[in-house]
Amino acid sequence: MNILKAILLTALLMGLEVLISLGVYEFIEPKVTDSLSDNSLIHYFGITSRIPTIIAYFIVFYLSYKTVFNFNKGIEKMKGIKPEFLLYLILIAIGLEFFDRPLFDFNKIYDYFSGTELKPFEFSESSNLSVLYRGISVLIIAPIFEEFFFRKFLFREVLKKHSLTLSILVSSICFSLIHLPSYRNLLPTFIFGIIACLIYNKTNNIFYTIILHFLTNLSWLLLVSYGKSYYEWSYGLNYNFVYWLLFIFGIGLSYIGIKKITVANKV
Template identity: 40%
Template sequence: MRLTKALLLTLLLIIIFLLVQIGVFGLLELFDQPISLQNPHQKWISKILGFVISYFFLFKVFWKVEILNKLDSKLNNYKISILIYLIILSIGLELIYQPLFDVNKLIEFYKNGYLNPEKENYSINQIDLLYQIVTVILITPLLEELFFRKFLISKLLKKNKEITSILISSFCFAIIHIETPLNLIPSFIFGVLSGLIFIKTRKILYSIFFHILMNSYYLIFLINASNYNDWIYNLNFDYIYWSLIIFGSILTFVGMKKITTANNGSSQITGIDEKV
């Protein structure tokens, strides 16, 4: 019963978040007629505003704290070694993700014995790239980690076990990243790892840094998508391809092991008012 209530409350928060976003988009679209947000600056600003306003609405209603004052200013409490292991973890996780996004191509290859990927033309203009950097690397990691890890996991921990809190938070995190079904599992895995990092270190800035790293890789691959896809699919899923996946698994295990054992002697999170 307790788990059901926690899940229902969390899903309610996600629904409210999406409704607020839709409402902001609708208002901006209404006031922009008849241009209909064709201008790239207006389009991106509307997206960013919808995203930011939605999160701050949730923070204001459900999390009655001054968010900016909760970010830890004592940077000397942070360990360089954990930052290094976060880099190792993020590289490993990015390698593990590859088969999850290649699942259709893997089926095609092992069914037909060959792979014939279509030649795709990837391009991104400078305006889109600039807004992508601002959104994906600066705004998204901060707000998503504050909500799904700092607020939501801490809230769930009051009445649920750690694993339950992490799984619920990760499920909801994956739901809002379901642009395509292939994105669901990687988002869920990321949510679990980021949740573990937050619980074991009790410092949200580690999770934010981890999120920034993963989003940075996304932009790098987006910019170099054609060259990267040509290289990865020319491997034809041979031993090099799977060796990279195994190597990524090792990096992920080592990085996560080091990070989650860094504060074994420290106290557990007790609630949303715990210092970052």
């Protein structure tokens, strides 16, 4: 696959999701939302906000991903997962949480060191239903669909015509772009994409990257939903020595996990 096609497929995926979401917003939402209770509204938005993503992926898979998933081969891949690798994936997920923190805090860090008065810390409480639907999205839909598309399909197809480095960059850039308009998430997802490509390239087992994606998103979900104390503590460090020491610690943990997996699976 050439690079232009990879970019166009990603744009098609994003465009389809937007169009389907607009269709739901314009034609379905006005007819049903006024008659729903608060809990029913949570169910409604929880379901309708995920359906466009699923439909968009299925359409793009149908148009471009001609290889039918081999169920038996998939079972073999799952059985072939090495238990010790799960520990390495956990190390990477924990490491990325500390490593990504300054990337998400970039604006706050800039304001702090430029002398701008920082806004008071705010933590958004979420209902259990909201956490449930968010969990379905980030723990099931995202790890499975995104890994199959951006690693197993896009990365592998681009690799057939281009170098490993260029294929990793293309896949990771496309992966980061689907997280727009959350610009704060662009660099963290780009870095995650690189790591996932490295692991998939060395193991040839997409379930490792699916598990890593799940663990990374689980860490994020637990913290944004129930991690008020953690964020208060992190925010209170005021980007001091301990804050940056944790950043370096995160790099170290991630590096160890990646090294252990990739060295053990030289192909």
